[in-house]
């Protein structure tokens with residue numbers, strides 16, 4: 001029996017592959033078309049997944065009335081124009097992270113979503129890990145009280161993908177802030193309850209990437225001299241509710257990490273917790289007993305990149321809210337943009353225009 005929602009993928013490179021199992025697993029969706037600027041990629045994809053419609057023209061997807069959902073997996077700089085065009089053509093859109101590399105572009109995407117009445121979701125797969133879901137649930141039940149401070153980091157020792165999609169500003173819009181900063185920052189803000197950021201002090205520099213023999217162990221390749229983003233950033237963020245956050249991100253750092261070190265601590269009035277271990281700490285002040293407990297059963301229900309597609313399909317089919325609303329991605333990008341502005345201006349910068 002054919003499934004009710006027809007999906008088209010735009011950009012069938014690396015990450016698109018991890019979305020496919022989700023569209024296949026969903027009771028609501030089937031992938032009927034794919035598009036890429038490279039004809040050879042389209043042909044390979046059609047062959048691998050047995051998809052009848054393949055094209056190098058985005059318009060073929062946008063003006064196909066059969067298609068309900070567009071899944072955008074292209075380089076960052078094309079996210080906003082493609083998303084806006086797809087929403088204006090009446091499609092629901094799930095778009096890879098970052099939703100777009102600037103707050104202005106995300107505001108344009110929110111406007112397009114509102115005028116189309118369609119759904120828009122950012123593919124932030126870390127929210128769909130079993131331990132993220134378990135920690136979120138515990139926090140929502142009050143385990144931390146009011147969260148007033150967080151520390152989070154995503155650090156790689158020699159880990160960047162040395163292709164133009166990632167290391168050229170023109171395509172990526174930025175370095176590790178935009179590539180992996182969006183992951184840890186999105187997760188941190190979500191677990192904090194998405195307080196509104198108001199000010200950022202940050203640095204974003206490239207102290208290691210231009211070393212004569214700099215290399216990436218990700219693909220065991222030298223880093224091209226055309227690298228033009230930051231390789232390291234750090235920031236202090238203030239929120240409207242007086243909470244604070246210390247953030248560190250890097251692709252290249254003399255730091256102990258087999259692949260990458262991604263962690264977070266949240267501190268609240270009733271307790272603290274660590275992600276990804278799902279450890280909760282607290283004190284019973286009446287008995288002066290300190291406790292430490294770990295949540296049980298934090299296994300992944302499904303590979304998280306696939307699960308985010310399953311959840312978006314469900315939101316569209318059952319008219320539920322977007323599982324990752326664009327307003328929350330606007331908060332993330334406003335902070336990252338604030339880091340770049342603070343680096344340029346050498347001082348704390350204010351964040352405005354998020355409402």
Ligand SMILES: NC(=O)c1ccc[n+]([C@@H]2O[C@H](COP(=O)([O-])OP(=O)(O)OC[C@H]3O[C@@H](n4cnc5c(N)ncnc54)[C@H](O)[C@@H]3O)[C@@H](O)[C@H]2O)c1
Nearest residue numbers: 011012013014015036037038073074075076078096097165
């Ligand atoms: N969530 C994650 O874990 C994760 C991991 C990797 C990448 N990503 C994101 O996914 C996106 C793509 O990254 P990737 O690693 O798959 O890159 P990639 O270079 O492997 O694939 C991108 C594909 O898009 C195609 N393309 C480029 N511009 C296009 C356009 N205008 N129209 C149609 N096709 C176009 C390219 O030909 C290529 O096949 C990026 O935004 C990246 O940040 C997310």
